[in-house]
Amino acid sequence: MKTIDELLAEGVSGKRVFVRADLNVPLEGTTITDDGRIRAVVPTVKALAGAGARVVVASHLGRPKGAPDPAFSLAPAAARLGELLGAEVAFATDTVGESATATVAGLADGQVAVIENLRFNAGETSKDDAERGAFADQLAALADLYVGDGFGAVHRKHASVFDLPARLPHAAGYLIATEVGVLRKLTDDVQRPYVVVLGGAKVSDKLGVIDHLLEKADRILIGGGMAYTFLKAQGHEVGISLLQKDQIPAVLDYLKRAEERGVEFVLPVDVLVSTEFPDLKTKAPANPTTVAADAIPADEEGLDIGPETRKLYASKLADAGTVFWNGPMGVFEHPDYAEGTKAVAQALVDSPAFTVVGGGDSAAAVRTLGFDENAFGHISTGGGASLEYLEGKTLPGLAALEG
Numbered sequence: 001m002k003t004i005d006e007l008l009a010e011g012v013s014g015k016r017v018f019v020r021a022d023l024n025v026p027l028e029g030t031t032i033t034d035d036g037r038i039r040a041v042v043p044t045v046k047a048l049a050g051a052g053a054r055v056v057v058a059s060h061l062g063r064p065k066g067a068p069d070p071a072f073s074l075a076p077a078a079a080r081l082g083e084l085l086g087a088e089v090a091f092a093t094d095t096v097g098e099s100a101t102a103t104v105a106g107l108a109d110g111q112v113a114v115i116e117n118l119r120f121n122a123g124e125t126s127k128d129d130a131e132r133g134a135f136a137d138q139l140a141a142l143a144d145l146y147v148g149d150g151f152g153a154v155h156r157k158h159a160s161v162f163d164l165p166a167r168l169p170h171a172a173g174y175l176i177a178t179e180v181g182v183l184r185k186l187t188d189d190v191q192r193p194y195v196v197v198l199g200g201a202k203v204s205d206k207l208g209v210i211d212h213l214l215e216k217a218d219r220i221l222i223g224g225g226m227a228y229t230f231l232k233a234q235g236h237e238v239g240i241s242l243l244q245k246d247q248i249p250a251v252l253d254y255l256k257r258a259e260e261r262g263v264e265f266v267l268p269v270d271v272l273v274s275t276e277f278p279d280l281k282t283k284a285p286a287n288p289t290t291v292a293a294d295a296i297p298a299d300e301e302g303l304d305i306g307p308e309t310r311k312l313y314a315s316k317l318a319d320a321g322t323v324f325w326n327g328p329m330g331v332f333e334h335p336d337y338a339e340g341t342k343a344v345a346q347a348l349v350d351s352p353a354f355t356v357v358g359g360g361d362s363a364a365a366v367r368t369l370g371f372d373e374n375a376f377g378h379i380s381t382g383g384g385a386s387l388e389y390l391e392g393k394t395l396p397g398l399a400a401l402e403g
């Protein structure tokens with residue numbers, strides 16, 4: 001994989017460099033609640049701009065449906081990037097249309113632009129090679145060189161991640177190099193016990209990694225929205241909690257194999273429930289109730305792990321040699337459902353283990369709940385990406401940079 005330093009040594013002055021970043025930051029309206037992913041790409045953008053490149057930064061944000069949707073605009077992220085760079089950042093209100101073309105054409109050497117959300121275009125995420133390729137051709141027209149630095153999205157076979165680098169001379173940015181360097185340590189030889197904590201909301205995306213973790217981990221703790229498919233599989237009522245019904249047979253198989261292999265599988269023993277999802281804007285008190293994990297009322301939704309589970313999980317983390325954690329334990333964005341995530345973060349801070357926290361929301365949770373980033377071994381910008389990297393899968397965005 002060519003490094004950005006090699007690219008810089010070849011000279012980028014006057015060249016248009018497309019930087020595929022992951023600026024998928026959490027937003028409340030247009031306010032960025034955690035800018036970690038923007039800060040993470042600054043070294044790459046700074047180095048390129050400093051060397052006289054005309055830098056075109058691109059990213060997805062959220063999961064819009066292949067058409068413009070103002071709620072998912074990258075404008076706030078572009079403004080924040082400008083603040084962090086201490087320089088003006090131009091913003092194109094489309095991705096490959098008139099605005100993008102004019103904005104890029106207007107860049108002087110050393111200037112930076114952000115183009116609008118890649119996923120406003122159906123071609124970005126299309127499963128059809130030709131449709132993705134056609135969009136990649138349009139993106140390629142905006143640049144001379146490509147730098148891949150959106151680690152959080154390297155597991156996506158998307159036009160800007162996979163197809164575009166095949167069309168332009170390319171290199172890996174500083175963030176990707178750092179992430180891969182640290183995560184490699186977790187695939188080589190890990191200090192045991194190796195404890196993996198999984199939660200969050202992207203349940204269908206992430207359940208599959210358990211298949212592989214059963215070969216690697218000594219203990220797996222399940223929380224967040226991930227827990228309810230397990231509780232349901234064990235025959236418990238989960239009310240209106242997040243549930244991946246079609247995955248129940250797979251989950252039963254994981255539980256059986258874990259037992260056969262001596263992998264300890266730990267599920268919540270109690271949860272916080274409510275009839276309503278909390279208001280994340282007003283943060284109005286949610287007044288949840290605590291119930292046993294096998295007694296969730298039919299009209300209620302599990303939104304955090306309960307106090308007994310917090311204690312249990314802290315004890316299961318205390319003797320770890322290595323910890324990998326992806327996915328908050330609850331809807332941490334609301335203070336009434338943040339205690340589970342706080343307890344796991346605190347257990348990692350207290351642990352002498354090598355600790356890795358991965359994922360946009362998990363990293364944001366750690367920081368917004370007031371923990372010191374330096375108290376963790378590594379905070380990865382990628383959740384799904386780091387999990388799939390640990391699985392040993394070929395990641396489209398890394399494979400494309402190697403080609």
Ligand SMILES: Nc1ncnc2c1ncn2[C@@H]1O[C@H](COP(=O)(O)OP(=O)(O)O)[C@@H](O)[C@H]1O
Nearest residue numbers: 200201202224225303330331359360361362383
């Ligand atoms: N029990 C739950 N029900 C619904 N959503 C949940 C639950 N627990 C956690 N979440 C949500 O999961 C989201 C993060 O999930 P995910 O994107 O998978 O994590 P990451 O970005 O760290 O990889 C958070 O916005 C959080 O509110």
Ligand SMILES: O=C(OP(=O)(O)O)[C@H](O)COP(=O)(O)O
Nearest residue numbers: 022024152153359360382383384
């Ligand atoms: O937030 C992300 O992943 P993560 O939640 O696994 O950390 C990345 O930006 C990828 O987004 P996607 O899961 O919508 O492709």
